[in-house]
Amino acid sequence: MKLIYLAVLITLFASCTFSKQTLISPDSNxxxxxxxxxxxxxxxxxxxxxxxxxxxxxxxxxxxxGALDSKFRILGTKNKSHDEEWTAxxxxxxxxxxxxxxxxxxxxHETSKIKLHLIFRVFNDGVAFRYVFxxxxxxxxxxxxxxxxxxxxADNHTSWWIEADYDTYEKLYKKTLVSEATHVNTPITMRSKxxxxxxxxxxxxxxxxxxxxxxxxxxxxxxxxxxxxADGTKVKASAPFKTPWxxxxxxxxxxxxxxxxxxxxxxxPCKIVDTSWIEPMKYIGIWWGMHIGTETWVEGDRHGAxxxxxxxxxxxxxxxxxxxxxxxxxxxxWDKWGAxxxxxxxxxxxDYNLEEVAAYAKTNxxxxxMHHETGGDAEGYEKLMVPAFELCQKLGIRALKTGYxxxxxxxxxxxxxxYMVRHYQKVVETAAKYGIMINAHEPIKATxxxxxxxxxxxxxxxxxxxxxxxxxxxxxxxxxxxxxTRMLGGPVDYTPGTFDVMLTNFKNERVAWNTDDxxxxxxxTTLAKQLALSVxxxxxxxxxxxxxxxxxxxxxxxxxxxxxxxxxxxxxxxxSIGEYITMVRRSGSTWYLGSAxxxxxxxxxxxxxxxxxxxxxxxxxxxxxxxxHWETNATDYTIQTATFKKDDTLMLKLASGGGQAxxxxxxxx
Ligand code: NOJ
Ligand code: CA
Numbered sequence: 001m002k003l004i005y006l007a008v009l010i011t012l013f014a015s016c017t018f019s020k021q022t023l024i025s026p027d028s029n030x031x032x033x034x035x036x037x038x039x040x041x042x043x044x045x046x047x048x049x050x051x052x053x054x055x056x057x058x059x060x061x062x063x064x065x066g067a068l069d070s071k072f073r074i075l076g077t078k079n080k081s082h083d084e085e086w087t088a089x090x091x092x093x094x095x096x097x098x099x100x101x102x103x104x105x106x107x108x109h110e111t112s113k114i115k116l117h118l119i120f121r122v123f124n125d126g127v128a129f130r131y132v133f134x135x136x137x138x139x140x141x142x143x144x145x146x147x148x149x150x151x152x153x154a155d156n157h158t159s160w161w162i163e164a165d166y167d168t169y170e171k172l173y174k175k176t177l178v179s180e181a182t183h184v185n186t187p188i189t190m191r192s193k194x195x196x197x198x199x200x201x202x203x204x205x206x207x208x209x210x211x212x213x214x215x216x217x218x219x220x221x222x223x224x225x226x227x228x229x230a231d232g233t234k235v236k237a238s239a240p241f242k243t244p245w246x247x248x249x250x251x252x253x254x255x256x257x258x259x260x261x262x263x264x265x266x267x268x269p270c271k272i273v274d275t276s277w278i279e280p281m282k283y284i285g286i287w288w289g290m291h292i293g294t295e296t297w298v299e300g301d302r303h304g305a306x307x308x309x310x311x312x313x314x315x316x317x318x319x320x321x322x323x324x325x326x327x328x329x330x331x332x333x334w335d336k337w338g339a340x341x342x343x344x345x346x347x348x349x350x351d352y353n354l355e356e357v358a359a360y361a362k363t364n365x366x367x368x369x370m371h372h373e374t375g376g377d378a379e380g381y382e383k384l385m386v387p388a389f390e391l392c393q394k395l396g397i398r399a400l401k402t403g404y405x406x407x408x409x410x411x412x413x414x415x416x417x418x419y420m421v422r423h424y425q426k427v428v429e430t431a432a433k434y435g436i437m438i439n440a441h442e443p444i445k446a447t448x449x450x451x452x453x454x455x456x457x458x459x460x461x462x463x464x465x466x467x468x469x470x471x472x473x474x475x476x477x478x479x480x481x482x483x484x485t486r487m488l489g490g491p492v493d494y495t496p497g498t499f500d501v502m503l504t505n506f507k508n509e510r511v512a513w514n515t516d517d518x519x520x521x522x523x524x525t526t527l528a529k530q531l532a533l534s535v536x537x538x539x540x541x542x543x544x545x546x547x548x549x550x551x552x553x554x555x556x557x558x559x560x561x562x563x564x565x566x567x568x569x570x571x572x573x574x575x576s577i578g579e580y581i582t583m584v585r586r587s588g589s590t591w592y593l594g595s596a597x598x599x600x601x602x603x604x605x606x607x608x609x610x611x612x613x614x615x616x617x618x619x620x621x622x623x624x625x626x627x628x629h630w631e632t633n634a635t636d637y638t639i640q641t642a643t644f645k646k647d648d649t650l651m652l653k654l655a656s657g658g659g660q661a662x663x664x665x666x667x668x669x
Contacts (some may be wrong), residue, residue: 017496019074023103024151025122032120032127035104036505039071041107044152044428045127047250050194056150057222058118063143063233065112072116078104083513088264089275089454091567092491092538098265099123104620113138125260126249128203132257133239144235146226149246151200153220158480160577164212166227166405166414169445170463172474173481182215183225186445187488189257189577190432196250197257197486197577201243203266205447206425209234210416211244216598229419230412236592244447249488255572258483258583262491267451277398278454280540280566281323283369286313288498288547290328290666291469293518294508297329297337297373299349302508305329310357316548317366321561324367324541326401330354337373338406341380345372345388351398360393369399369439369541376406376442378413378423385427388501389434398435399457399541401618402427404442414423417445428456439493439541446489458491458539465495465545467569468523469503470514476524476630476657477578477598479533487538496533497544497560498523501634505550525596525657528624528637531559535594537587540565555639559622562663563592573606582652584610596659599630604652608664616667619644623653623660630657630668643667 021241023036035042035055041435045053059069068328083099100121107116117132129149133139156178162171164183174181181188187201198220202211211231213222224246226234245266251257272278285305289295295304313325330352336342348354374381392400404415413419424444431438432455443459450456462482467473479494486492501523503510512518523530534542542565544551551557564587573582573595580602582595593609595604611617617639625636634657644650644664652660 009468011061021077021103021105023079023101023120025124026099026101026273027124029123029124030127032122034118036074038070039110039266040069040072041072043129045248045250047196050192050196051154052153052196052198052250053248054154056152057148058150059148059214060144061146061148063145065114065142068109068114068116069148069667071106071110073110075106075108077106086269087380089270089278090280091542091565092570093261094568096261098261099654106612119359121262121266123262125170125251125256126247126264128245128247128266130243130245132242133237135240135483141237141238143233143331144226144237145233147211147224147234147243149224150331151222153190153198153222154541155192157192157198157219159188159190160619161185161188164225166416168415168442169461169486170467171509172463172478173485178215178220184213186211186213187485188213189485189488191577195499196252197254199249199257201247201249201263201447201488203247203263203448204268205244205421206449207297208244209418210421210444211246224228226568227414227416228416235418254484254575254577254626256274257488258575260488260573262264263448263488264451267448269451270454271452272432272454275454280457281367282542282544282560282563282565283324283326284313284317284322284544285326285328285369286310287326287328288469288545291466292506292521293510293513294506296551297334297550299335299351302331303349303351305349306351307353307356310352311360313548314320314357314361314364316551318364320551320557324369324399325361326369326371327357328371328373329498330371337375338379342375342377342408343373345384346391355395358397362396367399368395368397369401370397371401371403373403373405376404378407379409380541382423385430389430389436393434393435399430399437399439401439402441414537415442420444428453431455437541441493446491448490450490453473457541458493462486462492462494465492465498465523468498469521472520473522473524475637476654479537480581480596480598481523481578483581484575492537493531493539493541493543494537495543495545496530496537498530498546499527499554500546500550501525501530507549522632524630525634526624526628526630526655527556527635528583528622528628528661529596529630529657529659531556531622531661532594532596534560535592535661536581536583536596538567556622556637558620558662559661564590566669571610574604580604580654591664593662593664594659595654597654597657599656601656601658602654606650606652606655608644608645608648608650611664613646615645617644617663617664617669619664621660621662624655624658628655628658630655
């Protein structure tokens with residue numbers, strides 16, 4: 001059994017109290033100090049000799065009771081160690097180690113008589129804390145105006161972040177010093193001068209407002225800023241109540257950040273008893289055509305979701321080892337997108353026969369993925385959700401893509417406020433009852449909730465592939481920042497896999513619908529990088545995003561055909577934020593490698609020591625060609641075969657904006 005290294009120093013002064021408690025990580029590298037200094041509660045964090053967080057205040061502003069930021073008395077402390085292995089129903093890692101030391105500090109707020117518990121956990125790769133309001137006489141229903149958690153960084157670190165926005169995470173990342181990152185969404189990821197990587201985020205966001213971080217002027221201190229309700233308050237709660245965890249990942253390098261399971265581990269164990277129906281799959285869809293403007297969601301001449309076209313997609317999926325097909329624009333209401341109660345989630349468009357398509361998918365052993373665009377009308381959707389889920393269940397549909405593209409109804413609420421956090425949670429829990437897996441677009445941020453609700457498969461919450469269809473798009477470095485920021489919360493439905501990166505192959509003419517200038521639109525990668533991103537940007541529902549016409553007879557389609565997305569294990573071989581990443585993911589005895597770079601061409605040497613000793617592997621290597629360059633010659637690629645063993649090394653040659661993908665299959669010879 002592990003020991004808790006807990007030292008308690010209590011120093012009594014004439015009229016004030018100072019008390020300090022120290023909690024150390026299981027491997028002793030990270031230390032968290034809790035202090036109560038004359039009634040003010042603070043924490044600080046050190047890794048080795050490096051200060052990560054300087055003394056930082058904790059507390060709240062309540063609507064009725066006022067400030068809870070001083071006058072705290074410690075009633076007692078409790079500590080424990082936890083060491084557990086658990087098995088996740090799906091990847092990117094199935095065997096998960098959850099080890100930490102915990103300190104609970106029980107506080108009494110002396111003026112309001114409110115009891116508040118602070119829970120701190122220290123892991124080998126980070127720390128977390130949450131506030132718990134136990135059941136008590138002096139607190140029943142309460143309203144939080146502000147949470148006052150501080151994160152006083154020790155230096156003006158280099159940071160990767162997106163601007164705070166209460167309604168969208170679909171933004172390009174910026175790389176600046178902390179001093180220029182004045183109001184950010186989380187995760188924000190930083191690198192200190194010594195190379196330590198730090199990422200601030202939250203875990204288990206279930207019934208609370210999303211947290212943004214605001215920099216205190218003239219300092220390196222972030223303060224939690226919660227997304228408001230329409231009435232300006234932040235959180236409505238009743239004791240007993242616990243906040244989400246505030247998380248600080250702290251690792252020696254960028255690769256370890258990606259390998260961390262701490263955010264996942266801070267969530268409660270699985271609440272779904274039988275998870276056998278929850279299965280990762282690849283999918284294609286009647287989707288990209290609408291984004292590039294060759295088809296429409298709305299009924300008419302160019303309507304994509306016809307029965308006939310849907311069957312064509314189902315045939316292609318069945319022939320190419322693709323598990324599912326999503327069909328957008330199948331229902332009525334798209335002509336009213338944006339209006340209240342616009343969408344009907346049970347009635348088909350006039351040229352689409354849902355029953356027929358669902359039956360055709362079943363016969364072909366393909367999952368028809370349902371699509372519910374709400375246009376942001378969460379209120380309307382809550383009324384229609386149950387009949388819509390009943391319909392899915394009746395038709396044997398077990399996966400659903402939701403969308404909230406538009407301002408929230410009720411007006412004044414935000415995508416990331418408590419109203420919507422509750423809504424998204426309700427959708428996941430109701431879906432679980434009907435045996436439905438969720439892929440949410442315009443979602444609340446990922447905070448590891450898939451541990452508790454593993455039918456919450458994937459979500460967008462990122463500036464994804466679609467932006468390349470109708471804007472200046474995503475630069476080559478964008479997908480090299482996502483694994484170290486957005487994806488620390490969980491899987492992402494970025495939808496890689498567009499082969500026609502220059503947007504030149506289509507039958508119908510493109511009609512602009514979301515941009516004035518189609519001439520600037522293209523995908524800003526090489527073709528090989530699209531394959532690599534299907535490995536790197538993990539999603540248990542992983543889309544191959546192009547129209548199927550661009551996959552038919554394409555030699556690189558073999559990679560997407562061979563790819564398995566139910567990974568058992570993942571290893572990061574090398575990584576630098578915004579520059580490059582190489583990772584391998586194992587499914588059974590097959591390994592899939594994805595390596596990608598930003599604008600800079602690279603030669604990356606790797607060891608194949610992840611392979612099993614004594615075995616020979618047949619590899620298919622999908623690489624950029626000699627003259628490939630994302631700007632001038634994006635679609636040239638090579639496919640080569642080779643055999644490898646554990647002791648071998650390999651040099652990956654990546655073009656500017658390029659990548660490489662490899663399948664290593666155990667040799668049957
Ligand atoms: C935005 C989603 O991100 C996209 O995938 C979808 O096609 C549109 N909304 C329409 O629902
Ligand atoms: Ca979107």
